[in-house]
Amino acid sequence: MFHNFYADYYTMAGIAVASCMALCPAVGLMGRRGGLLMFMIITALASLLQLGLLNLLGKYSGHLNIGRIIH
Structure with missing residues (x-):
């Protein structure tokens, strides 16, 4: 998808951080x-x-x- 390795890496790292930010409060509550x-x-x-x-x-x-x- 990305031609730049760092863009791909930072995108995956951003998704991981976002999932941790959603998971930690959910685990704290439930x-x-x-x-x-x-x-x-x-x-x-x-x-x-x-x-x-x-x-x-x-x-x-x-x-x-x-x-x-369509051309």
Whole structure:
């Protein structure tokens, strides 16, 4: 995605910092088990949403004109 190694590295580091900033207060409020359960549910829902969207895009790509280059 990025042609510059440092941009890719800092992007991944920024995502890691943001996730820690979300995880630490959640664990402080709900405990370790509650925080783990919440983030597992969020991860599962994100995965299902991604799979569903990819399936819909593949199914309706002809109707949406996806993949065609217009000059």
